[in-house]
Ligand code: SAM
């Protein structure tokens with residue numbers, strides 16, 4: 520039976536600018552086994568566990584979104600694979616694939632991927648984004664402040680063996696990996712991984728100067744064009760969101776650019792984010808949020824309360840984000856870390 524017949528889409532989430540929300544990024548923890556310099560402070564204070572939605576509550580929230588037309592869910596964090604029993608959530612949501620949900624995926628730093636790749640595939644995950652900013656062991660330690668590269672490389676191998684399609688996410692960092700980006704692209708494409716480059720965004724205090732880390736991606740693209748032929752790929756439903764993709768003729772692989780600072784792509788935004796405490800943020804770059812935890816916990820009819828909360832939230836989705844890094848080094852961002860909102 521056709522998917523839409525099995526699960527008719529009623530009451531979909533359309534924001535005041537006419538954008539239909541079909542994509543949920545769902546954070547399951549603010550914790551992480553790494554401390555990437557652009558993401559977290561070295562001595563992060565994490566939330567008390569009691570503040571987090573339980574996995575059952577998280578599932579309830581996810582299902583409320585699926586019932587309102589969300590067809591893609593990305594599990595994120597912090598590091599999603601450090602959340603205890605996280606596979607129960609993947610399995611529960613995997614059961615909704617084909618019943619409203621079309622894609623279940625995750626973004627991970629890869630350190631635990633070797634352990635979970637097969638279970639993820641069995642739960643219905645087919646694609647995974649793995650964040651990797653360098654292939655150099657010492658640099659990896661410097662950027663992550665504590666990590667080791669080898670487990671991530673093993674995780675990537677395990678993901679491929681399990682049948683998961685991998686895309687690498689790489690934040691361009693002026694002093695750490697700028698010179699390495701071409702060789703990383705070459706390597707990634709040689710391994711069969713697509714790759715996306717990301718501009719550093721001013722989200723939360725990290726103890727580092729964001730302007731000092733920031734590289735405008737049009738500059739990186741210019742450097743890559745000196746060596747390779749980059750062909751723009753057309754914008755399409757599978758090539759939507761904030762990333763713009765090119766195909767590199769010489770490597771045959773796809774490369775994306777996420778440029779929230781040099782180029783604002785909010786017009787086509789189809790996503791919202793829910794934190795591990797159940798707050799829905801309509802925009803990564805704005806502070807406005809609505810609490811879904813009370814709707815899940817403190818009512819006799821959580822489904823109806825969630826529905827009402829989603830209606831209120833969708834009416835508040837802003838037209839675009841507010842953050843910027845200007846030429847004189849002034850940054851204006853939001854105080855939440857990416858790991859809090861869910862990257
Ligand atoms: N821990 C997982 C990981 O690293 O893939 C998932 C969460 S992480 C917050 C999601 C993505 O956000 C990663 O690709 C990371 O590189 C990116 N990120 C974190 N802080 C960022 C920032 N300030 N600017 C741009 N990207 C950031």
Ligand code: SF4
Pocket residue numbers: 551552553554555558559596597598628650858
């Ligand atoms: Fe952890 Fe991901 Fe943030 Fe790095 S980017 S500190 S891996 S949450």
